[in-house]
Amino acid sequence: MYNPISSEFFDQLTVAMERKIPSTIEYYQNEEQEKNKEIQEIKALVKTMELIDGFEFLVLDTQEKIRLSLVVRFNGKRHRAD
Numbered sequence: 001m002y003n004p005i006s007s008e009f010f011d012q013l014t015v016a017m018e019r020k021i022p023s024t025i026e027y028y029q030n031e032e033q034e035k036n037k038e039i040q041e042i043k044a045l046v047k048t049m050e051l052i053d054g055f056e057f058l059v060l061d062t063q064e065k066i067r068l069s070l071v072v073r074f075n076g077k078r079h080r081a082d
Contacts, residue, residue: 005056005068005069005071005079006079009068009071009074009079012074012075012077013046013049013058013068013074016045016046016074016075017046017047017048017049020045021045021075022043022044022045023043023044023045023046023074023075024041024042024043024073024074024075024076025041025042025043025044025058025060025066025071025073025074025075026039026040026041026071026072026073026074027039027040027041027042027066027067027070027071027072028040028070028072029066029070030070034070039072042060042062042064042066044060044061044062044064045060045061046058046059046060046061047059047060047061049068050065052065055067055068055069056068056069058071
């Protein structure tokens, strides 16, 4: 199920990218992990955001891509209600 991100979350991501703020991201890697509540955590710089197959993704300096709708917390701030 697609969960659009809030404008507040988008603004926070934009600031982190522009200021190159090291970020802690808690997220689900996929829908199966989401269903099982298996949260992953990574610390990285957010380089950009891009649209892939109709979904918005964070692109990290580690080259990892995280779907925005699967992000639970960004720098300690909760962005999903589970």
